[in-house]
Amino acid sequence: MSVSVPSNWRTRRGLSGFGNTQPPLLEKVKCPTATYKLLDFYHTASHLQDFADAAFTCDDERQSWFKKARKTLKKGQALNLMRNMDEFISSATGERCKILVRERNYILKAYRRRLLNYQLVSLYQLPLGSSAVESLIRQVVNLRMKGNSKFWLPDNAEIIFCFVNLQLLLFQSLLGS
Numbered sequence: 001m002s003v004s005v006p007s008n009w010r011t012r013r014g015l016s017g018f019g020n021t022q023p024p025l026l027e028k029v030k031c032p033t034a035t036y037k038l039l040d041f042y043h044t045a046s047h048l049q050d051f052a053d054a055a056f057t058c059d060d061e062r063q064s065w066f067k068k069a070r071k072t073l074k075k076g077q078a079l080n081l082m083r084n085m086d087e088f089i090s091s092a093t094g095e096r097c098k099i100l101v102r103e104r105n106y107i108l109k110a111y112r113r114r115l116l117n118y119q120l121v122s123l124y125q126l127p128l129g130s131s132a133v134e135s136l137i138r139q140v141v142n143l144r145m146k147g148n149s150k151f152w153l154p155d156n157a158e159i160i161f162c163f164v165n166l167q168l169l170l171f172q173s174l175l176g177s
């Protein structure tokens with residue numbers, strides 16, 4: 001998920017296929033160029049839940065650890081969280097150990113890719129999850145392109161995408177490109 005952030009914040013410029021510039025349409029509609037990649041918090045939390053399920057047998061301990069882990073992650077303390085996870089891994093064996101390592105490695109990989117900056121995103125009051133983007137996509141694709149109570153068929157999907165491309169070209173020409 002990418003979210004727009006103030007331009008004085010850490011940014012990644014350029015979109016695939018456009019080098020270091022923004023696509024012309026996005027420039028015309030004055031779309032912010034500053035974006036930041038972030039892993040959906042609720043998806044990440046599901047991995048924490050899987051870790052907790054493997055680490056604990058008691059429901060109270062599992063839920064307590066899970067809530068604390070989520071708070072730690074939201075505060076931007078992913079390294080502390082992974083150190084805590086490592087403590088559980090060091091005493092685990094067999095299949096349980098494999099699950100714990102897999103879930104910790106998921107968090108570690110996201111941390112290395114700088115996708116866990118939830119504290120900074122929260123500071124700018126931006127969403128931590130992708131539900132807003134998913135909802136927008138649903139509205140645009142299902143309600144505007146397809147319509148209610150209609151189903152996608154492989155034979156006409158290409159026609160719909162051509163139609164969308166034509167609409168985008170028309171929109172660009174209306175903006176004077």
